[in-house]
Amino acid sequence: MKAEIIAVGTELLMGQIVNTNAQYIAKGLADVGVGVYYQTVVGDNASRMKEALGIARSRADLIICTGGLGPTQDDLTRDVLAEFLGRKLVMYGPSMDKIAAFFEKRGTPMVESNARQALTLEGADALPNETGMAVGTAVTQDGTHYILLPGPPREMKPMFDHAVKPWIESRSGHVMPLFSVMLKFAGIGESFLENRLLDLIEAQTDPTIAPYAKEGEVAIRLTTRAASREAANAKLQPLEAEIRSRVGDHLFASEDITLEQQVLHMLSERGLRLAVAESCTGGQLSDLLTAIPGSSEAFAGGVICYTNGLKHKLLQVPMDVLEGEGAPGAVSEETARLLAENVSRVTEADFGLSITGVAGPSESEGKPVGLVFIGVHGYGRTEVVQVQQSGNRETIKLRSAKSALYHLWKLLKSQL
Structure with a gap:
């Protein structure tokens, strides 16, 4: 299964906030054996959102959108997907009850636009929101899976972990998850480290080797697919041991820490x-x-x-x-x-x-x-x-x- 993440929000394009949702979702998808092939950021504009969905449908089996599920007029994601798929928007009762109870408890009248957060697509699976108001949506049409999640990370993360992962696993068949080991190095440049490991990098198949660099540190991620962590370790450990034998003097950690x-x-x-x-x-x-x-x-x-x-x-x-x-x-x-x-x-x-x-x-x-x-x-x-x-x-x-x-x-x- 190939996945694409579409983050919706003009504030992302303007650099006002950082797109941490895509990072979290990509890591989570790897846990259930789904590879993310593309990431897209699009502003709060209906025509451009529809265009992004069209491109994503042409190259991905799973499309996850975050953002644009709030109560205001620029929260367009659910409306755009409904039009894109030719489906109606319907009220999800449990979410509407939750929203009404929230305003009743506060003793303030509910603004009518808040009801928009309880809308989902007709025939779709509703994804409960444990920490917020906006209900999520999961639907399959013509072989492509679509998932809508709210933008705030405190809402998105528990929804993804508790609702989205099980939903995807139930539809992806038996796909072995990805397992990784991160090796962190210091006191050695990226090019010099790569040169010491060049034959391993050029010959890689499974496990794969991916180098990353930032100021003062270099990382190598070793990744494989396996049925369990134990099976993954059996594949990863010989490669890790060979890397340690070559550049172990610079290896300060075998986990993703600074x-x-x-x-x-x-x-x-x-x-x-x-x-x-x-x-x-x-x-x-x-x-x-x-x-x-x-x-x-x-x-x-x-x-x-x-x-x-x-x-x-x-x-x-x-x-x-x-x-x-x-x-x-x-x-x-x-x-x-x-x-x-x-x-x-x-x-x-x-x-x-x-x-x-x-x-x-x-x-x-x-x-x-x-x-x-x-x-x-x-x-x-x-x-x-x-x-x-x-x-x-x-x-x-x-x-x-x-x-x-x-x-x-x-x-x-x-x-x-």
Whole structure:
């Protein structure tokens, strides 16, 4: 079965909200063995919606629409599909009763347009909405399955899990579900990783290998169809073992988590705490860490010592290291070392991590844009790594923060 997801809403096209529904539905369809071949976003316009449905019908067996089931005049999805299929709209009694009871409980009169949320297509299966008003619709016509779901994720997700999945499974026959393993890597570029695995990628059949990249991390998804997780593991594990044998030194997780999540997990698991001293990254590293819920268990805090004065006053880096003729300077191995050691000492943390460098757009201290020194202090020793980053100012900051986390991860891993 080939599926297409059509997200309806002008706010999606304008970038006012992110289309998280498509991601959730695509993952859920994979669980029941249905592949998503296309995703479409269309505005609240009847003619364009009808055109999108026509295109989808020509290339998909299952069409899932989200959005446009509310009470207002621009909520057109159910009306457009009814016209597209030549079916009438009918009132679904249980939903109408729920809507009426809601307004009665509030003691306010129901606006007539709210009744639109109880409409479904004649002859279709109604999909109950546990958390909202708008009823969903599931119908098959001329061999194509159509499903309408509301746009708000808090309504769409439970409807999809509790109603849509069983409905699809009852009509898709015996299709084995997809199972995946996500391998996450750091400290290695996408092209270099691909080169190390090129023969496996070129020869792939089942399982399949799909690389993904974002700043500072690379992921590989291994996917197969199988009757059970146990059967899938039997197919996936030999390939995963071969990948580990080639690039395992860069593999920080075998699940879809970020590098900062893994570092914090390793610290928390051992009862250890981290403090950071940031210069050129300006708090980027601290932001990555504190974005993780529960990070306070392992993250003591950080110092943004952007100026030489603060490096000296707060973290006791001598001025003759930072400035003056013959001084190493703020962007140097010596400064990175002292920042990492001193932030650990001042905060009484087990580890100190420092970043000092040139984020750009121009040189500093006669040193090139992208030159960064990372200090990692822990287990009674300090290591300083020099890296040359590329990209614009924001890219250099993010890559430097991720690089610092990678080198801390390596230190933590070495003590396993």
